[in-house]
Amino acid sequence: MNEQGVTGPQIVGSVADLRAVVAGYRRAGETLALVPTMGALHAGHIALVKAAQARAGRVAVSIFVNPTQFAPTEDFGRYPRTFEDDVAKLKEAGCDLVWAPDAAEMYPPGFATSMALTGPALGLETDFRPHFFSGVAIVVSKLFLQTGADFALFGEKDYQQLRVVTQMAADLNIPTEVVPCETVREADGLALSSRNRYLSPEERATAPVIHRALTEAAIRIRAGAAPDAAMAHASLTVAEAGLRVDYLEARNALTLAQLAAPGEPIRLLAAAWLGNTRLIDNIPV
């Protein structure tokens, strides 16, 4: 690990440079953990870096706002880009390596491969962002194979993404272990997200209603309520607060399939619009 707060992380922009740095780690017998990000780092990302440091001798953070996971109507153009601030936070956190390719390094001319998933990718986000997991699967498979990381840490805040990435890596036999990390929240329950900075003060005050509604639904379900009824109640709570609900669903926590059998592990997942900002969240039951 570099001398924390002194030299700062090494920053590389080409696959060749990245592989040369990682080869050096390997020669020294060190393991590598990757934290894939789109930048605009917050305390949730830093928690992933800390979890990565507990797993491996070296920690790389990728910063790449991946165009293929945004639809033309989405916020790719206005997605926050705060590279210098991100690097300062990663220096503070003692991160070793920042992998920051540009789009041409990631998708050179002639790029011809796309990926699609069924299973955990069915429904939920896919109903509203049909190309999202295709874009995520390609860029994450590339990040895993570019870095050759032993571990990759993902926040549970993007829970369906976590399950999709885990399935994809297993399906392709990518030898990178996907490690989930608990969602980091504000004191009032709002899940940390780079998109929270889009919220007006009034919206920010309203936003915790999603987590509150999910928590109440989990309590009802644990007390014996039917998951569908509990989630309908949660939907009402969120809608009454002025949000437009994309989904509020109870799913199998591993497969993300519709609930089918009593006793299966349950995850409650939500996506809703607050003004022009789309927020997602989820909790276990």
Added chain:
Amino acid sequence: MNEQGVTGPQIVGSVADLRAVVAGYRRAGETLALVPTMGALHAGHIALVKAAQARAGRVAVSIFVNPTQFAPTEDFGRYPRTFEDDVAKLKEAGCDLVWAPDAAEMYPPGFATSMALTGPALGLETDFRPHFFSGVAIVVSKLFLQTGADFALFGEKDYQQLRVVTQMAADLNIPTEVVPCETVREADGLALSSRNRYLSPEERATAPVIHRALTEAAIRIRAGAAPDAAMAHASLTVAEAGLRVDYLEARNALTLAQLAAPGEPIRLLAAAWLGNTRLIDNIPV
């Protein structure tokens, strides 16, 4: 390398066993080359094994008849399976490792990932076998990542497959170098293929017409004929011999795009049915 012809190759059927064997090679500082096959080995495959031995300290041959690259109407069921004979040939050739998973090891329950390519996958085989390269891309990416091979050797006989696999590995940043090897032919020009054994004696006598027509077309093109005209002539030759032509095309040798500019490298590619057997071949100009 094992003592050639004495112990025979090590045979493994699970990813865990495969990785344990390869980890042993790595600890000994050895490189690994992979020859992916569907079994039914012939001299073309053995030439790939020899080329692999010239590249790397250890050579693995995978034997897996991949169901996802066959359409329901195709010959998956009757595709030749000659495992014991294959292993005997690989022992003779001094192959170190046979990777022979079953379908459940390759595609466990819940498998959810598919892949698609544009670029070199457009047209030619795809016009007649629309799901073929999807199936090839998935299984080949898995074989590369299961073995962690430094090199993978592919015959030019399946030229479009070679270009598709090369593109896919580059696109996903899989650190396995795809190495092309020249097509091995019978004395009369017929490209070796596991499917040649389907041919009746009469069909076998007719089959070299494909290579002969391609060779004549290449001569015409080198002498200044328009590629389209030369290929139309080749089509006529093949059809007059009683074959049903799927395609006979001149394409850019690297991108497999339609010819567009004078002086670009040209590859001539053919697919035609002889009775119930589909034969493919190709040559450079």
